[in-house]
Amino acid sequence: MISLEKALEIVKREVKVLPSEKVKLLSSLNRVLAEDIYSEFDIPQFNRAAMDGYAVIAQDTTSACLTHPVVLKIVDEASAGFKAKSSVSSGKAVRIMTGAILPEGADAVVMFEDTESEKDEVKIFRSVKQGRNVSFSGEDVKKGEKVLPRGTFIRPAEVGMLASLSKEEVCVVKKPKVAIISTGSELTEPGDALKEGKIYDSNSFALFSQVVSCGGQPERIGIVPDDEKELLLKVKEALSFDILLLSGGVSMGKYDLVKEVLRKAGVRMLFWKVAVKPGKPTFFGVRNHTLVFGLPGYPVSSMINFENLVKPAIFEMLGRKDYKRFKIRATLKEEIKNTSNRENFIRVKLIEQEGKYLAYPAPSQKSGVLKSMVWANGIIALPKDVRKVESGKQVLVEILS
Amino acid sequence: MISLEKALEIVKREVKVLPSEKVKLLSSLNRVLAEDIYSEFDIPQFNRAAMDGYAVIAQDTTSACLTHPVVLKIVDEASAGFKAKSSVSSGKAVRIMTGAILPEGADAVVMFEDTESEKDEVKIFRSVKQGRNVSFSGEDVKKGEKVLPRGTFIRPAEVGMLASLSKEEVCVVKKPKVAIISTGSELTEPGDALKEGKIYDSNSFALFSQVVSCGGQPERIGIVPDDEKELLLKVKEALSFDILLLSGGVSMGKYDLVKEVLRKAGVRMLFWKVAVKPGKPTFFGVRNHTLVFGLPGYPVSSMINFENLVKPAIFEMLGRKDYKRFKIRATLKEEIKNTSNRENFIRVKLIEQEGKYLAYPAPSQKSGVLKSMVWANGIIALPKDVRKVESGKQVLVEILS
Numbered sequence: 001m002i003s004l005e006k007a008l009e010i011v012k013r014e015v016k017v018l019p020s021e022k023v024k025l026l027s028s029l030n031r032v033l034a035e036d037i038y039s040e041f042d043i044p045q046f047n048r049a050a051m052d053g054y055a056v057i058a059q060d061t062t063s064a065c066l067t068h069p070v071v072l073k074i075v076d077e078a079s080a081g082f083k084a085k086s087s088v089s090s091g092k093a094v095r096i097m098t099g100a101i102l103p104e105g106a107d108a109v110v111m112f113e114d115t116e117s118e119k120d121e122v123k124i125f126r127s128v129k130q131g132r133n134v135s136f137s138g139e140d141v142k143k144g145e146k147v148l149p150r151g152t153f154i155r156p157a158e159v160g161m162l163a164s165l166s167k168e169e170v171c172v173v174k175k176p177k178v179a180i181i182s183t184g185s186e187l188t189e190p191g192d193a194l195k196e197g198k199i200y201d202s203n204s205f206a207l208f209s210q211v212v213s214c215g216g217q218p219e220r221i222g223i224v225p226d227d228e229k230e231l232l233l234k235v236k237e238a239l240s241f242d243i244l245l246l247s248g249g250v251s252m253g254k255y256d257l258v259k260e261v262l263r264k265a266g267v268r269m270l271f272w273k274v275a276v277k278p279g280k281p282t283f284f285g286v287r288n289h290t291l292v293f294g295l296p297g298y299p300v301s302s303m304i305n306f307e308n309l310v311k312p313a314i315f316e317m318l319g320r321k322d323y324k325r326f327k328i329r330a331t332l333k334e335e336i337k338n339t340s341n342r343e344n345f346i347r348v349k350l351i352e353q354e355g356k357y358l359a360y361p362a363p364s365q366k367s368g369v370l371k372s373m374v375w376a377n378g379i380i381a382l383p384k385d386v387r388k389v390e391s392g393k394q395v396l397v398e399i400l401s
Numbered sequence: 402m403i404s405l406e407k408a409l410e411i412v413k414r415e416v417k418v419l420p421s422e423k424v425k426l427l428s429s430l431n432r433v434l435a436e437d438i439y440s441e442f443d444i445p446q447f448n449r450a451a452m453d454g455y456a457v458i459a460q461d462t463t464s465a466c467l468t469h470p471v472v473l474k475i476v477d478e479a480s481a482g483f484k485a486k487s488s489v490s491s492g493k494a495v496r497i498m499t500g501a502i503l504p505e506g507a508d509a510v511v512m513f514e515d516t517e518s519e520k521d522e523v524k525i526f527r528s529v530k531q532g533r534n535v536s537f538s539g540e541d542v543k544k545g546e547k548v549l550p551r552g553t554f555i556r557p558a559e560v561g562m563l564a565s566l567s568k569e570e571v572c573v574v575k576k577p578k579v580a581i582i583s584t585g586s587e588l589t590e591p592g593d594a595l596k597e598g599k600i601y602d603s604n605s606f607a608l609f610s611q612v613v614s615c616g617g618q619p620e621r622i623g624i625v626p627d628d629e630k631e632l633l634l635k636v637k638e639a640l641s642f643d644i645l646l647l648s649g650g651v652s653m654g655k656y657d658l659v660k661e662v663l664r665k666a667g668v669r670m671l672f673w674k675v676a677v678k679p680g681k682p683t684f685f686g687v688r689n690h691t692l693v694f695g696l697p698g699y700p701v702s703s704m705i706n707f708e709n710l711v712k713p714a715i716f717e718m719l720g721r722k723d724y725k726r727f728k729i730r731a732t733l734k735e736e737i738k739n740t741s742n743r744e745n746f747i748r749v750k751l752i753e754q755e756g757k758y759l760a761y762p763a764p765s766q767k768s769g770v771l772k773s774m775v776w777a778n779g780i781i782a783l784p785k786d787v788r789k790v791e792s793g794k795q796v797l798v799e800i801l802s
Binding site: 025026029041043044045046050078079080081082083098099100101140141147148155156157158159160161162163164165166167168184185186187191192194196197198199200201202203204205206207208209210212213220226228287291297299303324326327328329351352355364366368369370371373376396399400401 | 426427430442444445446447449451480481483484499500501502536540541542548550556557558559560561562563564565566567568582585586587588591592593595597598599600601602603604605606607608609610611613614621627698700703707725726728729730751753756765767769770771772775776777797800801802
């Protein structure tokens with residue numbers, strides 16, 4: 001039995017970042033950049049008005065105040081994207097809109113709210129300093145600058161940035177292909193009639209959704225009964241994927257044949273027990289470049305081990321390093337206990353109250369009770385040597401997104 | 402000029418929850434339930450072994466210890482999903498796997514680790530209490546129970562739960578259809594050549610991605626130059642959507658014709674200035690059931706106002722109430738200032754250091770500098786009457802997901 005930290009180290013050692021592919025900009029959201037992005041030009045490319053108003057020479061406005069405005073002659077105007085034909089010299093101004101090119105000679109913009117115009121004259125009621133209300137060329141991005149490094153997760157802001165750099169397409173890391181097999185003769189497909197002793201397969205559905213959520217491309221291979229031949233066949237088929245997730249059949253029992261089947265399929269085992277609760281019996285192995293995870297059959301164990309081990313593997317394949325969950329300090333509202341000698345992942349619900357957070361543990365922390373995952377929006381990781389935390393204590397809760 | 406709080410109130414008053422549609426379970430991730438989900442059966446449906454081991458009568462094991470094990474006769478066995486033919490009476494045990502039906506007569510399971518078997522006998526080295534290592538019927542979910550209420554956001558755990566309830570399809574709220582128009586003669590499509598004074602349209606790309614991220618279905622209508630006729634045509638076309646987002650053209654200038662066009666298109670204006678920085682000039686109006694937002698042209702203002710006003714509207718249309726961002730207490734690493742009389746949204750990067758968070762403000766907080774949104778994973782909302790916060794102070798940072 002190894003620690004989660006050690007297990008993660010072993011998993012990460014086996015991961016290679018996947019190759020890249022080109023996608024259209026609007027399809028790049030939630031993907032990961034496979035290339036460094038440099039800017040081919042300044043943004044903005046020219047000095048421009050940052051406010052609607054009058055382009056002036058700042059020096060001209062020095063004495064301007066509410067009672068003694070400075071009067072300038074309006075010689076031209078320019079709207080966003082355009083440049084006035086006239087230049088600005090002392091005593092003159094150009095009426096200008098946000099986004100227009102700053103006219104030659106001008107070095108500041110007085111905003112409309114501080115002016116009053118009549119015919120071709122404008123009264124300036126407030127002095128401006130040089131550069132005021134002007135966006136200078138290269139203010140956001142400089143030509144040649146590395147704007148986004150390879151490995152960047154593409155959020156809406158990055159999509160906007162790529163658009164402003166004129167990128168119609170971008171190189172992103174391919175999505176890890178993840179095969180999901182549920183093992184167990186007790187499993188029934190949702191929608192089918194349930195015979196005595198059987199239960200509906202829920203793990204492959206939850207795992208499928210978890211894979212989608214962290215940027216992988218899942219395929220549900222389906223339910224395979226506890227039959228060595230049949231399982232071996234399916235496993236061999238699934239070893240063409242980047243990751244194979246098996247749910248169920250990794251505990252101690254006589255009918256637990258997953259390990260044996262994986263051995264026959266040429267999968268090299270690297271560990272099969274991790275000191276966590278829930279989720280101790282968890283297999284990890286590799287065959288060529290395929291990572292194989294044998295997750296426990298219990299729905300909570302399966303989901304938590306996915307979060308702790310598979311998600312980091314998928315992120316590493318994508319070249320992402322940001323799989324740490326945000327942590328929020330909260331007041332524990334009910335005592336929690338760790339009855340194992342393993343790191344214990346307690347499911348809690350965080351509720352905000354007057355700017356502070358309260359953490360309510362799920363009523364049942366059993367690994368078979370999926371309702372605790374439905375309840376939870378956070379996880380408390382109790383170290384193996386902490387036996388209990390009393391109600392009212394401060395705890396760190398990791399946010400489940 | 403109204404407060405953000407007031408603006409939100411006005412927006413929410415105009416929102417109606419959208420109708421529902423049926424989707425396949427695997428497509429329900431990140432959607433919102435449009436129906437209450439009740440369970441038609443207990444989960445589990447029978448008492449079952451929660452561990453691999455021996456089903457026994459707890460009473461039989463009372464005296465068991467390492468030095469004086471209790472010896473029981475193995476009369477049968479059962480694997481997951483099955484039931485032993487024999488029942489358990491005093492002195493007898495059934496070898497049983499996790500997920501098997503608890504045999505008649507038995508009331509506890511001794512796990513393998515506490516036993517030793519030879520032929521048809523098993524030595525029990527540890528006593529168990531009644532109910533130990535047994536999952537009782539209805540332990541996770543009771544028949545008739547309301548498991549998930551309408552309005553639930555469907556995460557992987559909910560998908561798993563719905564599978565375990567045998568739901569092949571679920572009723573979810575339709576995705577709000579969102580039309581996006583970028584206005585401004587200065588805008589150029591990414592990939593096209595850039596003429597003097599022009600810039601690439603980035604807002605419609607960022608907004609498109611923001612709509613996707615919060616569960617809407619965006620359509621990029623495209624760039625419309627500052628021409629009343631052309632804009633009116635496009636706006637009328639887009640008023641068939643649930644939401645129309647216009648970017649640019651809501652500030653004071655002569656060429657800002659968006660308000661006029663919206664009036665002509667029959668849009669009833671409800672506000673057009675909000676006391677926030679960035680993003681003061683923001684139009685909101687309605688026509689029939691269509692919400693119309695005129696967002697500022699500056700990329701940061703546009704994105705922040707989307708977060709603050711449009712996202713809540715989309716969430717309300719979906720029947721979700723959980724649009725509040727999680728807040729993390731952090732140490733501010735550089736002084737921040739509010740030079741406006743408006744609520745100020747400062748973009749910061751949260752970095753974890755030894756279990757604590759540090760908040761680094763983006764070097765430029767100008768609304769034209771999209772790089773600040775690329776920099777940020779969090780936002781500090783500075784109230785309008787707070788002039789500055791010094792470096793080293795504790796601040797609350799809202800997480801941008």
